[in-house]
Amino acid sequence: MIEEIVAKIAQGGYAAGTAFTFSKTKNENYQAGDKEQEKSRLKAAADKFEKKLKSGMDGKNAELIEAEIMLLHDDDYISFADRLIVEESLSALKALKSAEKKLCDKLESSGNSYIRERSADVKGMTKVLVDIMSGNETVLPKSPCILVGSELSPSDITLIDKEMILGILTETGSPTSHVAVLAGGLDVPYFYGVSDVLGKVRDGDFVILDDSAGFLDGFGNGSVTVNPTENIRNIALEHQEDILREKSEAEKLSVNRPTKLKVYANIGGTDETETLARLQADGIGLVRSEFLFLGRDTAPSEDEQFEAYKKIVTAMDDKEVVIRTMDIGSDKKADWLPMEKEINPALGLRGLRVSLEYTELFRTQLMAIMRAAAFGNIKIMVPMVTSVWEIDRVFENLEASVKELKSRKVAFKIPEVGVMIETPAAVMMAPELASKVRFFSIGTNDLAQYTLALDREAKGLDRYYDPMHEAIFRMVEMTVKAAHSHGIPVTVCGELGGRPEAIAKLKSLGVDELSVSFGKYAKVKRLVIDLEEKESHKAKHIEKSVIKAPADGELVPMAEIPDTVFSSGMMGECLGIIPINGNIYAPISGTVKTIARNKHAISFKNESLEVLVHVGIDTVKLNGKGFTVKVSEGQYVDQGQLVLEADMAKIKEMGFDPMVIVVKNQSEGRGHENNKEDK
Ligand code: PEP
């Protein structure tokens, strides 16, 4: 039976394939022995598991596996279970279950969401250990599949050959979990929030994960289709192949292509540099140095930091690498740092404030960065600035660190210093700040949270947290003006810079560089290449408020369109066209705002208008079959340019009405888009 399920998206994307389910551990084979036997059984299982983890360790997942191993060695886990076997004569199985509860309770009582989420990792580890102790062979997938489980742990995933994972679907999960980080590194979709997932999806079922349902509703839900018809299944598999081909084409195209608007990458570790070096990326615009400070018991030493920074900068040759000093606090708590519990941590001790309160730590980091700067092109950037005096303190600390390095006679270089603009105060003080530093980088994630008065971690309020809000663009504009009048460049390093619909606008506001999440680098670089090519061919007069018919054919008034979503005007003023062929043209000159993943709808935007062209009624169900898109998101197009070819004969043959619908809206932000379904 076909089942359609709505899921939350932790990591977007599209995947189609066979489900491989991770079900609850069967421990009926378990026979308890005496104390000594139980103790050695537990120890043998823990050793075997640690060995397995280490053997699956590669450059990309080393930090995550180390975090797993640390949990394994936590005093409240294996060691505690060991004590229970001796003191309370429990079996290894029962002792481990009690230890799991103790450790999970401890983690879950933390004020830090990152630490709380580690309890899912502990449950996953217990499952594997119980399997080992019960003599159950952990069965791993042998062909590419969609992993399905009520909850998956990093251990489950690290034990599997990466080539075998097409996508991940779970009941519990979160966008900031380690599983989400792993899915991001593998570039596969990860959906969660499906209750009784193992009741809905069985081992061997055919599953489609599709994040495009959020195309018009903007709420970020994904759809899960279980056991579709053979026709849809074949379409889905073809679609998946198209996506992989497009991805490798984007990578090829973006290698070493200079663009005026430079594209840098954001990283949070040392491993991503391999890929960035292969893609010959323009540089790294944000090293989130917190990866060295979080999820551990003590502060990292100067040498440990130096080695990590040196590894990154040498991998990037002479390309620019911007290291952000520790942005600890709020959602990024370091448990080893004695900090008061705050009611409102996003408005408390965080970012640069932590560095200025704990200057020893700050100077250690500055010294490590300056030593690494002797090996490449490093810049220093400070986060969460609100006042000009803070920058004076930064330079005082830098000077003191330089003095110390000189007295130690070690090699170092003093990098340029820049400021993150991520508070409204920093925007307003941009002219003064610009006179003190060498560059700005706009952190739109935090800037949106502080400007829109909405916690970026708030659940269920996504529609109020809109980084595309006009207020943010106005702040970008103010920042750019202040920077350029002092001759310094501006980067946008928040997620906004990686949004296709924002790129042309940021460029037109004078932003010099984008620094985007590592996984989006090739795609964004390609969009920028396209945008700049178009701009250089443009220069023609553009009539911005005239819409040309996107297809040749007979006009149908709004009320007669055979779909109430359109005929009721819910989507905006619209018209239908009964097309005489499948060529679809851009109705206005402007940028391509969004392309539905299923390719049946494209929206366009310029300063006056937003126009959606929707080809066919209910054709979302075709999953892209019969549509060939000729443009990409963020690309500039001329009015009348061919943007899509639709195989009208095929669409009709599959039983769909091919009517082309043109929806007009004034260009005034995206609020009006909410609550619409992807038709
Ligand atoms: C930002 O706030 O936009 C940013 C890039 O920093 P982070 O997301 O690490 O807070």
Ligand code: MG
């Ligand atoms: Mg920030």
